[in-house]
Amino acid sequence: MTPAELHPMATGHIPSYVTQADGSDFLLTFMFIFTVLVIVLIGVGYFTLHSIPEKIAHESNHPQFQLVGILALLALFTHNGLFWVAAILVAGFQFPDVAAPLRAIADAIRSLGNQRSDDPAPAAPSQTTAQQEQ
Numbered sequence: 619m620t621p622a623e624l625h626p627m628a629t630g631h632i633p634s635y636v637t638q639a640d641g642s643d644f645l646l647t648f649m650f651i652f653t654v655l656v657i658v659l660i661g662v663g664y665f666t667l668h669s670i671p672e673k674i675a676h677e678s679n680h681p682q683f684q685l686v687g688i689l690a691l692l693a694l695f696t697h698n699g700l701f702w703v704a705a706i707l708v709a710g711f712q713f714p715d716v717a718a719p720l721r722a723i724a725d726a727i728r729s730l731g732n733q734r735s736d737d738p739a740p741a742a743p744s745q746t747t748a749q750q751e752q
Contacts (some may be wrong), residue, residue, distance in 0.1 A: 668694045671705035682708055683714075 635645040667734055670727070675686040689705035 665694075668702065671702065671709040674706070675709040678709075678712075680712070682707055682713075 637643045664744065671686050671690045672683075674680075675683045680686060686705050686709045693700075693705060705739035710720045
């Protein structure tokens with residue numbers, strides 16, 4: 619008797635994910651490809667998430683763009699979320715420029731000082747009275 623005659627239904631009830639006789643295992647191959655794709659997609663998502671503060675700062679032409687980039691890199695390498703939150707806050711808000719009005723005041727005072735030094739010096743009172751008497 620042949621094995622097929624002894625067990626006619628032997629291979630009929632075996633699920634399709636069981637390894638075939640030729641050694642091919644499509645479930646292992648599928649899970650390997652799926653795992654690699656999931657790891658790559660998680661990495662892309664992670665890097666995209668960490669670049670959000672830099673994108674925000676770049677689009678708004680933020681004056682503290684380098685600070686935002688440094689904070690984002692620190693968050694990326696240290697896995698410390700506080701740096702990332704700080705980068706988002708710095709990128710999201712424009713801090714007022716306190717130095718600009720002070721510079722304008724200093725420039726105005728400096729220009730007033732230059733105008734006075736350009737004027738000829740007034741004559742000494744003794745010279746003017748001597749000129750008037752003559």
